[in-house]
Amino acid sequence: MHDKKVGIVDYGMGNSKSVANMLRKIGVSSLVTDNPEELKLLSKIVLPGVGSFESAMMKLKERGLDKFLKDKANEKKTAILGICLGMQLLSKGSEEGLSPGLGLIEGKVKKFNFSNLSKDNLKIPHMGWNVVSTNEANNVSIFEKVPQPMRFYFVHSYHFVCSNPDNLLATTYYGYKFASAVVKENIYGVQFHPEKSHKFGMKLLKNFTELSL
Helix, strand or coil: CCEEEEEEECCCCCCHHHHHHHHHHCCCCEEEECCHHHHCCEEEEEECCCCCHHHHHHHHHHCCHHHHHHHHHHHCCCEEEEECHHHHCCCCEECCCCCECCCCCCEEEEECCCCCCCCCCCCCCEEEEEECEECCCCCCHHHCCCCCCCEEEEEECEEEEECCHHHEEEEEEECEEEEEEEEECCEEEECCEHHHCHHHHHHHHHHHHCCCC
């Protein structure tokens, strides 16, 4: 039987405690660990992340977490949520490094490029609150009943480019539209930080913890 706790992958690259604190606020217990054996019985897993794509993949591999996450994703009985860099790690790879990503959702991570736009005032990283618009053609279960208009907190220089439009769950505008949420079956990714997004993030995380697979 799966434990009702949410597993938070703690691999030295992020905001695990902040995610755990937000889950606690919505009445959900969590287990923060880098041990695959401790995570394997959990039906909900959060992969947070802040920093370099290359370093993150190296740290996941050192702990055997890359293989573990791929196996759990393929079981289709575990919901996985990548946050910020954690979302980018779900891809095939990134312009930020040479290491392949987890390859759980088809796509490549690219740096914001405003060279063809008359947008001299746009800074990188994209930082602060911004509006998220869901793709109505897709499954929006993690966004159900999130207060409208949905606003989330972002800090990032790179963004996910989906190879398959079916995986595009939500978009945000910053110079141009980019993927701010992706999905493939039981795998979700959000580019923003729900743990820093107050009532919007609380409802999204609550929806994730209540997903039935």
